[in-house]
Amino acid sequence: VPTTGMPESSISVDGSPRSEEFERGFKDHVVDHKDVSKKRKLLPTWTDQVRVFSEDGLEGPIDDGYSWRKYGQKDILGAKYPRSYYRCTYRNVQNCWATKQVQRSDEDPTIFEITYRGKHICNQNPHTAPAPASPEKQEPKQINHHNNHQQQQQPNELLLNFRTNLRVNTEDFDYKEIASSFSFPSTSFECMKTENQNFPFSTTLSNDNLVGSFSPSFISPATSESNYFSVSPCRMNNFGGGLHNFQHSESDLTEIISANTSATNSPIVDLDFSIAPVDLDPNFLFDAPEFFN
C-alpha cells in the first residue's frame, strides 16, 4: 500500500490539524516523510495504566469517553501480549488524529498500559460512545480522564470505572520545553501535597532529567505491588490533564507519574473521585499558543 498522501502529514505539533497543512496533504497527496516522522515524534504522548478487576464481575462497559477503532495489532519483542493500535473512529469524518496503543502488562495481566498520542479534536459525545464488550475483547478504559474542554464524565460513569478498574495514570512530557515556561497548577499541587503528605515535585523543572526531580518515594512508593504512586484520581485528572497538553517531546521520557487507585492500598479513592475537577490554575503558564488548538 502506498503511503503517499498519508494524512498524518497534516498533524500539527500538538496533534491538531493545521488547516493549511491539512489541505495540502489531501489536495496534493504530497508528503514529506521526514516531516511526518518529526511530527509524529512531536505529538503529545502520555500513558495510562489501567487495572481490570475480573473478579468483581464488572467487565464493562468501561469507556474513556471516546470511540476508538482498532487498526492493528503487533507482537512486541519481549512482551508476552500483543500490542493493539487504535485510532479515533472519527478520524476521517472529523479529522481527529488521536491514537492510542494498548499493551497488556507482562507482570500483571490485569494491568493494561495505554499510550495515547495526539489530542482528540473530534466533537463526539462521550456518553454516546459505544461501550466495549469486555476487557478481553477490547482494551479496558482508563479510570482517570485527561479532562479538557472536550471530555467530561458523569459521576455515575466515573463510579463504574472506579469499581472496575484499579488505576492509573502516567505522564510523559517534554520537560525541555516546559521547563522554562511551565509552572504546576497550584490547586493540583496543593491537593497532592495534602493528600500525599509530601508531594515531591520541585516547582522548578529545570534539569536534564525530570525524573531526577522526583523523590524516590514518588517513583517507588511503599506499596505492595508495584511502582505506583498513590494519589487520588481527581488530582491526577488535574495534574495529567494539565500536563498532557504540553507534551511536545522528542525525548521519550516515560512513566513519570503513576497513580494507584487500588482498593487495597488507596482507600481514599472513593472519597475523592466525586470531587469536581478543578480547572486549570490561572497561574498555569503557557508559552506556545498552539496548546490551545
Add this chain to the structure above:
DNA sequence: TAAATTTGACCGTC
C-alpha cells in the same frame, strides 16, 4: 449492509 475487527504486508527507523 454498514461498521468494526483481524491480519498479513508494507514502510520508516534504527
Add this chain to the structure above:
DNA sequence: GACGGTCAAATTTA
C-alpha cells in the same frame, strides 16, 4: 535486517 507502526483487504459483527 529487526522492529514498531500503519494500511487495507478480508472477515466478522451488529
